[in-house]
Amino acid sequence: MKTRPTTDKVKEAMFNIIGPYFAGGVALDLFAGSGGLSIEGVSRGMTAAYQVDRQYQAIKVIKDNNAVTKNPDKFKVLKMDAWRALEYFVKKGITFDYVFLDPPYKKQQIIAMLDEMVTKKLLNPGAVIVCETGLEADLPQDLPQFAGLRQAKYGITLVTVYQYKGAE
Template identity: 55%
Template sequence: MRIISGEFGGRHLLAVPGNKTRPTTDKIKENLFNIIGPYFSGGRVLDLFAGTGGLGIEAVSRGMDQAVLVDRQGAAIKVITRNVAVTKAPSRFTIVHSTAAAYLKRAAGHMQFDLVFLDPPYAKQQIVDTIKQLAQAKMLAPGAQIIAETDTQVTYPVVPQFSLTRQVAYGITELAIFQYEGE
């Protein structure tokens, strides 16, 4: 696993030991950023189920100003901390040891994000509820993109204030890209 492109491109990232996380593969990560970017001119990114922190780190490497990396597992937080150290730019990252729900409650109204990654454990997917919480908490900048990584069995209802702009499957993994149309 590595940072694919940008300022930190080519640097290797650690994986979380065990099977409680499922890191996004380099192939999927590269395809994702080709769809949504591939580069950015500033902004904030939230990686809500960060695991290794790879998606948020990649976004900062490609031009986002700042990333908030949230995970509930202590082992993941240790790996994220080490992976952020690889960038040699730790001030551009905030690492939060918390559940997604607790973070959203605590951070409501304090910060807005231009890009949000949602890659929860496949068995515990609550993508639509999380998207609605982000909007209700006023944590999304106008036009923000939300990328959900799920298994291919997920279907999405119409979500007010959001459009589902693209869905792409890679084996058992599917990426869904939502655009925030509120405010």
């Protein structure tokens, strides 16, 4: 009950904006829930995905969903808080080409997370960040070091896509 899976309509719209197919790249699904966004990304050509969630039940669902994909070895599942996960990636020297941010609607800290990813050098130049929020999140079109690619409403969901400009 604590997971709010992305609807198929919203997921399809997201991938129409950023894809629809990819020639590699590493993805971070930071509030993975069911793992659906990163699973879709890998099925469309992303090289690998790191799926992070702090809920035990969500981790179980993610692992079950990964197991039925054609390439379960392309996923690394981490049970931890999102902020701790960012520290983990710094220590491991892992950087990302795609980031899916779909935090619980009541606990959105997307701008702070993006700032932290930039500070910790976790984003490759040109990285694409897909944010799924409630309408009340009111994310800006452009952010320092990010270009706003697109923003679209789907019912109570707002999808905002940014591209990292790289270190300035």
